[in-house]
Amino acid sequence: MLDVLKGATVFPPPVWIMRQAGRYLPEYRETRKRAGSFLDLCYNPDLAVEVTLQPIRRFGFDASILFSDILVVPHALGRDLRFEEGRGPLMTPLEAEEIDGLNGDMFHVNLSPVYETVRRLRLELPAETTLLGFCGAPFTVASYMIAGHGTVDQAPARLFGYQHPEAMKRLLKILADWSARYLIRQIEAGADAVQIFDSWSGVLDERGFAEFCIEPVADIVRQVHAACPGVPVIAFPRGAGSRYTGFRKATGSDALALDWTVPLDQARKLQQEGPVQGNLDPQRLVAGGKALSDGVGTILAALGDGPLVFNLGHGITPQTPVSHVEQMLREVREARRG
Numbered sequence: 001m002l003d004v005l006k007g008a009t010v011f012p013p014p015v016w017i018m019r020q021a022g023r024y025l026p027e028y029r030e031t032r033k034r035a036g037s038f039l040d041l042c043y044n045p046d047l048a049v050e051v052t053l054q055p056i057r058r059f060g061f062d063a064s065i066l067f068s069d070i071l072v073v074p075h076a077l078g079r080d081l082r083f084e085e086g087r088g089p090l091m092t093p094l095e096a097e098e099i100d101g102l103n104g105d106m107f108h109v110n111l112s113p114v115y116e117t118v119r120r121l122r123l124e125l126p127a128e129t130t131l132l133g134f135c136g137a138p139f140t141v142a143s144y145m146i147a148g149h150g151t152v153d154q155a156p157a158r159l160f161g162y163q164h165p166e167a168m169k170r171l172l173k174i175l176a177d178w179s180a181r182y183l184i185r186q187i188e189a190g191a192d193a194v195q196i197f198d199s200w201s202g203v204l205d206e207r208g209f210a211e212f213c214i215e216p217v218a219d220i221v222r223q224v225h226a227a228c229p230g231v232p233v234i235a236f237p238r239g240a241g242s243r244y245t246g247f248r249k250a251t252g253s254d255a256l257a258l259d260w261t262v263p264l265d266q267a268r269k270l271q272q273e274g275p276v277q278g279n280l281d282p283q284r285l286v287a288g289g290k291a292l293s294d295g296v297g298t299i300l301a302a303l304g305d306g307p308l309v310f311n312l313g314h315g316i317t318p319q320t321p322v323s324h325v326e327q328m329l330r331e332v333r334e335a336r337r338g
């Protein structure tokens with residue numbers, strides 16, 4: 001996996017899946033019940049290590065992703081956060097006047113359980129399993145801080161960016177700086193590579209994409225590369241569409257995670273400039289059978305002769321049967337070059 005992130009072609013490709021520790025696994029649901037709340041699970045190294053390892057034990061994925069959430073960053077800056085069953089994250093909506101009150105004095109103290117989880121994972125994981133750290137991209141994190149909850153199109157965050165351009169700029173810069181420090185600490189604790197999740201970059205207009213997505217992501221990548229040369233950074237600007245083209249260069253990221261709507265001929269062009277990750281539709285994994293085989297086969301045929309990390313185009317959904325994950329792994333791992 002690390003070789004691929006540095007540009008090598010490996011076939012069959014390494015494979016992991018976004019949200020691989022999650023509710024589709026009975027052992028996750030069991031541990032989650034023991035933890036109490038979702039955040040208790042994120043901040044308890046014993047349990048966070050346990051759920052991170054569960055999909056590795058069961059499936060032997062080539063990469064393991066730290067179990068946490070992107071919203072622990074604003075939480076560590078003093079914003080309140082809770083997760084309600086069936087409603088996702090809930091925060092008190094951030095007002096423009098509150099931005100200067102974001103306080104990083106306790107940031108690394110608050111996140112020390114996460115660093116401890118990474119340290120223990122690197123010790124417990126097989127040496128050949130790549131350990132991924134992660135953070136949310138500033139715009140995606142800001143959209144939950146501003147709206148106070150998930151929305152379908154992040155209208156509150158877009159409006160905030162237009163009505164309070166200076167405040168938005170300051171907020172994204174604060175998030176970029178703390179996110180970079182957060183990733184650097186994860187790397188120092190043992191993460192081999194990191195991924196920046198910009199799940200909502202796709203809702204932005206051209207100028208918004210440049211200012212709210214590209215600029216802050218490039219800022220994080222620059223800081224991480226300066227502190228940790230040689231550690232690959234994967235960027236995931238979900239929904240970026242035609243704007244995936246040029247994104248690697250504009251942000252300095254090493255690898256591009258592609259959502260499932262990216263056409264494979266575009267993906268091949270992106271792959272000529274460096275590694276790509278993705279991009280199976282998670283609903284093909286829910287469907288299984290031929291729909292799944294078709295999806296796996298097409299991706300391997302289009303992207304198998306370049307640097308590819310096989311993955312989904314977004315997180316696995318809770319209703320996915322475990323047997324379909326097994327089918328996917330079998331088909332990727334038994335694939336022969338056509």
Ligand code: CP3
Nearest residue numbers: 018019020021022038065066067068069070088197199315
């Ligand atoms: O990939 C992994 O296995 C690592 C863990 C991980 C989680 N969240 C665990 C989680 C990662 C990398 C994330 C990132 C994350 N969190 C993103 C970016 C990626 C994406 O999916 O777009 C976002 C937008 C969030 C914010 C968030 N966290 C939402 C919107 C929700 C609710 C949605 C849901 O599925 O319920 C969460 C909760 C969450 N984060 C869960 C998990 C396993 C489910 C909560 C539970 O177990 O009760």
